[in-house]
Amino acid sequence: MMNQRPFLHxxxxxxxxxxxxxxxxxxxxFTQSFAISMLSQMGIxxxxxxxxxxxxxxxxxxxxxxxxxxxxGAFISVHTLNAIGDGTFHWPVTLIPVIGGLAGxxxxxxxxxxxxxxSGTPFAMISLGIAEMVAxxxxxxxxxxxxEGGISTxxxxxxxxxxxxxxxxxxxYYLIAGWCFLSMVAMFALTQTPLGRMANAVRDxxxxxxxxxxxxxxxxxxxxxxxxxxxxxxxxxxAMNYELVTAENVGVVASGNVLLMAFIGGVGHFFGPIIGxxxxxFIQSALSNYTLAWLLYFGLFFLVMILFAPGGIASLxxxxxxxxxxxxxxxxxxxxxxxxxxxxxxxxxLIGLIEMTYxxxxxxxxxxTGMSLFGIAFDAATPTPWITSAAILVVGGVLLWAASxxxxxxxxxxxxxxxxxxxx
Amino acid sequence: MEFFLVTLLNSLSYGLLLFMLSSGLTLIFSMMGxxxxxxxxFYMLGAYFAYQTSVYIGFWPxxxxxxxxxxxxxxxxxxxxxRTVHKYGHVAELLFxxxxxxxxxxxxxxxxxxxxxxxxxxxxxxxSAFSIYSxxxxxxxxxxxxxxxxxxxxxxxxxxxxxxxxxxQASLTHxxxxxxxxxxxxxxxxxxxxxxxxxxxxxxxxxGNAFVTEPGxxxxxxxxxxxxxxxxxxxxxxxxxxxxxxxxxxQTFSVGFDYSLLSLFGILGIQxxxxxxxYDLWKVTIAQAGPVLPYVLMVLMLIFRPxxxxxxxEG
Numbered sequence: 001m002m003n004q005r006p007f008l009h010x011x012x013x014x015x016x017x018x019x020x021x022x023x024x025x026x027x028x029x030f031t032q033s034f035a036i037s038m039l040s041q042m043g044i045x046x047x048x049x050x051x052x053x054x055x056x057x058x059x060x061x062x063x064x065x066x067x068x069x070x071x072x073g074a075f076i077s078v079h080t081l082n083a084i085g086d087g088t089f090h091w092p093v094t095l096i097p098v099i100g101g102l103a104g105x106x107x108x109x110x111x112x113x114x115x116x117x118x119s120g121t122p123f124a125m126i127s128l129g130i131a132e133m134v135a136x137x138x139x140x141x142x143x144x145x146x147x148e149g150g151i152s153t154x155x156x157x158x159x160x161x162x163x164x165x166x167x168x169x170x171x172x173y174y175l176i177a178g179w180c181f182l183s184m185v186a187m188f189a190l191t192q193t194p195l196g197r198m199a200n201a202v203r204d205x206x207x208x209x210x211x212x213x214x215x216x217x218x219x220x221x222x223x224x225x226x227x228x229x230x231x232x233x234x235x236x237x238x239a240m241n242y243e244l245v246t247a248e249n250v251g252v253v254a255s256g257n258v259l260l261m262a263f264i265g266g267v268g269h270f271f272g273p274i275i276g277x278x279x280x281x282f283i284q285s286a287l288s289n290y291t292l293a294w295l296l297y298f299g300l301f302f303l304v305m306i307l308f309a310p311g312g313i314a315s316l317x318x319x320x321x322x323x324x325x326x327x328x329x330x331x332x333x334x335x336x337x338x339x340x341x342x343x344x345x346x347x348x349x350l351i352g353l354i355e356m357t358y359x360x361x362x363x364x365x366x367x368x369t370g371m372s373l374f375g376i377a378f379d380a381a382t383p384t385p386w387i388t389s390a391a392i393l394v395v396g397g398v399l400l401w402a403a404s405x406x407x408x409x410x411x412x413x414x415x416x417x418x419x420x421x422x423x424x
Numbered sequence: 425m426e427f428f429l430v431t432l433l434n435s436l437s438y439g440l441l442l443f444m445l446s447s448g449l450t451l452i453f454s455m456m457g458x459x460x461x462x463x464x465x466f467y468m469l470g471a472y473f474a475y476q477t478s479v480y481i482g483f484w485p486x487x488x489x490x491x492x493x494x495x496x497x498x499x500x501x502x503x504x505x506x507r508t509v510h511k512y513g514h515v516a517e518l519l520f521x522x523x524x525x526x527x528x529x530x531x532x533x534x535x536x537x538x539x540x541x542x543x544x545x546x547x548x549x550x551x552s553a554f555s556i557y558s559x560x561x562x563x564x565x566x567x568x569x570x571x572x573x574x575x576x577x578x579x580x581x582x583x584x585x586x587x588x589x590x591x592x593q594a595s596l597t598h599x600x601x602x603x604x605x606x607x608x609x610x611x612x613x614x615x616x617x618x619x620x621x622x623x624x625x626x627x628x629x630x631x632g633n634a635f636v637t638e639p640g641x642x643x644x645x646x647x648x649x650x651x652x653x654x655x656x657x658x659x660x661x662x663x664x665x666x667x668x669x670x671x672x673x674x675q676t677f678s679v680g681f682d683y684s685l686l687s688l689f690g691i692l693g694i695q696x697x698x699x700x701x702x703y704d705l706w707k708v709t710i711a712q713a714g715p716v717l718p719y720v721l722m723v724l725m726l727i728f729r730p731x732x733x734x735x736x737x738e739g
Contacts, residue, residue, distance in 0.1 A: 064522075122654065129651055133719035133723070136715040140712055256526070293530070296533075357535060361535050361537065
């Protein structure tokens with residue numbers, strides 16, 4: 001698949017120009033402050049998820065501690081910002097992410113030296129151990145980590161430059177968008193370099209990579225260092241966006257979150273983590289407004305993705321692109337509609353059961369067992385809603401099972417056509 | 425001396441508990457090459473099931489009911505979860521157990537709430553077994569050790585002296601050959617997974633009331649168990665045993681030492697300046713550093729002996 005075209009050929013240039021245009025115009029379409037702050041979060045998440053995918057997707061290293069570099073980059077940035085505010089340090093605020101990135105890189109050099117001597121499962125466990133170690137340290141050194149409350153800062157501390165103070169949210173959005181665009185281009189360019197190619201080789205077969213004269217440990221180490229640089233940039237932007245960094249930012253939960261983003265988006269494609277970061281950030285802020293059990297729904301969504309679409313959303317997209325090119329998508333549509341309806345029925349039953357359990361077990365003490373779901377008011381202490389929900393779930397489950405067989409049958413037919421066209 | 429003996433006994437009971445967890449994890453790892461992230465979640469479920477059982481029927485039935493229920497869940501996990509994602513490779517398997525741990529924690533939140541539940545030591549075991557100098561040593565700790573040791577002996581005998589144990593051992597190293605001899609290797613895998621889950625569940629039953637039963641218990645024990653497995657050497661039962669005792673001792677003993685580098689400087693007569701940036705580091709006591717020590721030990725082990733204490737393979 002190695003192409004001989006120059007790095008910036010026509011279609012690719014168009015894609016990047018479109019990306020830049022979207023980044024510039026988004027805050028003009030969504031002007032509410034919560035929308036701007038969500039867009040800013042998405043930008044940060046995109047950089048972080050892409051930097052994570054340099055490890056998991058490109059080098060095959062499953063890390064459970066990537067937030068260490070994100071969080072430490074954020075802490076160093078906060079201290080830098082505070083030093084700028086005190087007047088003890090002079091540095092343009094726009095370029096603070098450089099410092100955050102270098103901080104991430106520095107810790108990547110230190111921790112990566114230990115972790116990248118291993119690959120596979122041991123690497124995963126060691127990265128988890130390092131993350132726990134840093135998280136435990138964060139409560140031991142309150143001067144640097146700020147203890148339980150974290151460290152706050154003022155992003156408008158620097159000298160205004162051309163009227164830009166970074167006080168208003170929109171200005172921070174454009175700062176994040178600018179860094180996000182630069183990071184995306186840089187990380188994409190890296191996949192095209194010999195190092196990026198060697199990382200793929202190490203992922204696919206480390207032994208063969210060694211045979212042709214490359215040291216897999218060294219490749220992993222370099223990829224980890226570079227990826228912690230970008231994670232540090234993301235952390236730095238997060239510090240400026242929230243003006244507060246706490247020990248949670250280096251924690252295992254934050255590391256797990258970026259893993260979920262990259263995986264749900266799809267680690268096999270460069271654009272996968274971008275989709276994942278956008279979608280997961282959106283789900284997390286939208287769903288948490290509606291239900292307290294949103295983490296459970298989110299976890300179930302993740303498990304379903306692993307079981308049925310381990311390539312993530314990106315692989316589903318490329319799969320359908322193939323079907324589209326041989327104009328076979330219409331054969332899939334009826335089966336998809338059936339599966340979507342059945343899935344919706346099963347989901348309704350499941351949501352009913354989960355929300356009722358929540359009402360009875362957790363919320364009953366404050367608000368009683370009376371509740372309403374989808375506009376229907378009922379009492380969760382009576383058996384009728386339970387039986388109804390369970391029946392809906394069972395019926396939906398059976399229908400879904402039948403529909404999934406239909407989807408599989410349609411796909412078998414479509415795959416035949418795709419293969420026939422390819423070999424023709 | 426009194427402090428030392430009491431802490432030694434405490435660290436022993438804690439270390440044995442850790443081994444109940446790490447032994448199951450090690451067996452599952454060496455058999456399927458999968459590190460089960462949800463293993464500590466099974467421990468937590470064991471504690472919660474035991475709490476629920478002890479509310480309805482009592483503590484003693486819980487010793488059997490809770491591990492059995494956890495084992496059933498483990499079997500289902502292997503059969504319908506891991507076996508489905510197996511074809512996608514190790515990363516998918518690892519991520520599946522990661523997602524499962526996530527969901528189990530949320531389900532525990534959903535059913536039992538976020539606060540600790542009142543899972544208490546049964547009244548019949550709530551007395552002091554013997555006294556060391558002036559300290560009354562609780563009988564429940566002794567009971568914990570007895571259960572752990574009985575379980576260990578049972579595990580050892582089952583693995584070395586029974587036919588099933590021999591087939592399991594053979595499947596560890598030569599699954600293809602065992603399959604060729606007509607044994608159902610996938611079912612052996614399921615049995616081992618369920619057995620490991622049952623061990624974790626039993627650890628939860630006896631550990632949940634000795635410590636605290638809360639939704640965060642899986643995360644806090646889980647990473648320590650991983651440290652144990654790495655420290656002892658991946659896939660080595662004997663290594664896991666030694667590492668459990670070492671890590672248990674490190675965690676238990678560190679709590680009791682209230683010395684910091686400042687106290688050392690005081691003895692050596694070095695003056696320190698509270699204004700200096702390193703002062704934070706000097707004043708950290710061993711008790712405060714306790715939570716970090718296991719990870720530091722693990723990192724040191726990885727630098728100087730990447731195989732772990734008794735590991736046979738490296739990565």
